[in-house]
Amino acid sequence: MLNPVGLVAALATFFGIWFGHVAVRKIEFDSPSLWLPTAVFATVGLALEWFSLVTSNLLLSTALGIIGITLLWDALEFTRQQNRIKKGHSPANPNNPRHARLMHEHGAVTNLDLLKRDPIGKPVSTAEAIKLITEP
Amino acid sequence: MNFFGLTLGILTLLIIGLGFVWVIRGERYFGYLWWPYVMGFGEVLIVISLFISSIWTSALLGILGASLIWGSTELKEQAVRAEIGWYPFNDKKILPPLAKIIEKWKAPHL
Numbered sequence: 001m002l003n004p005v006g007l008v009a010a011l012a013t014f015f016g017i018w019f020g021h022v023a024v025r026k027i028e029f030d031s032p033s034l035w036l037p038t039a040v041f042a043t044v045g046l047a048l049e050w051f052s053l054v055t056s057n058l059l060l061s062t063a064l065g066i067i068g069i070t071l072l073w074d075a076l077e078f079t080r081q082q083n084r085i086k087k088g089h090s091p092a093n094p095n096n097p098r099h100a101r102l103m104h105e106h107g108a109v110t111n112l113d114l115l116k117r118d119p120i121g122k123p124v125s126t127a128e129a130i131k132l133i134t135e136p
Numbered sequence: 137m138n139f140f141g142l143t144l145g146i147l148t149l150l151i152i153g154l155g156f157v158w159v160i161r162g163e164r165y166f167g168y169l170w171w172p173y174v175m176g177f178g179e180v181l182i183v184i185s186l187f188i189s190s191i192w193t194s195a196l197l198g199i200l201g202a203s204l205i206w207g208s209t210e211l212k213e214q215a216v217r218a219e220i221g222w223y224p225f226n227d228k229k230i231l232p233p234l235a236k237i238i239e240k241w242k243a244p245h246l
Contacts (some may be wrong), residue, residue: 065141089229
């Protein structure tokens with residue numbers, strides 16, 4: 001008999017990370033408030049951990065336990081993502097008032113995504129890094 | 137109370153934390169072209185987990201496998217970060233077998 005626990009744990013881990021990776025970037029980009037998504041993710045994460053603790057179903061406990069902790073981590077990632085925006089390591093959204101304020105306060109903030117390209121195998125200056133993503 | 141899921145969740149966090157370290161170090165010393173091997177290794181671990189009867193070992197192998205697959209999709213972006221200078225750049229990388237062929241493939245990024 002095949003043991004499905006590892007596969008369920010793997011799927012929960014992979015899709016948990018994927019969802020968090022995309023959702024944190026997207027929501028932080030669009031949301032004027034940081035505390036609201038943080039509070040929502042923390043609440044849902046805690047609720048899933050509670051269900052994971054009280055269920056007697058092993059596979060459900062596995063999936064909810066992993067996804068719940070991942071969401072709790074994502075709650076912290078909203079602040080970490082804002083810090084990446086401040087450093088210019090992730091693109092800012094000028095239409096988001098919170099980002100517009102950051103653009104005003106921190107010189108490094110940019111609406112360019114410097115990572116949106118393939119590696120070229122050598123170090124580049126800031127000017128070259130911008131050229132690589134803006135010139136076809 | 138069933139602490140299996142909560143404990144796995146915390147262990148998942150630690151394993152993902154290790155992912156940050158190996159993606160950064162691995163890209164620096166070996167380069168992002170290792171991604172298909174890392175992805176394949178992660179898939180093998182998940183398949184092995186199906187044949188392990190211990191629920192703890194099976195679950196941890198699955199989590200480790202999934203984390204390796206995720207990390208394999210992060211290597212390309214990490215290579216760009218090092219080129220920009222956000223991380224140290226090393227030009228003497230130990231390239232994988234068939235690097236010339238892998239170079240022509242589109243590296244995954246999610």
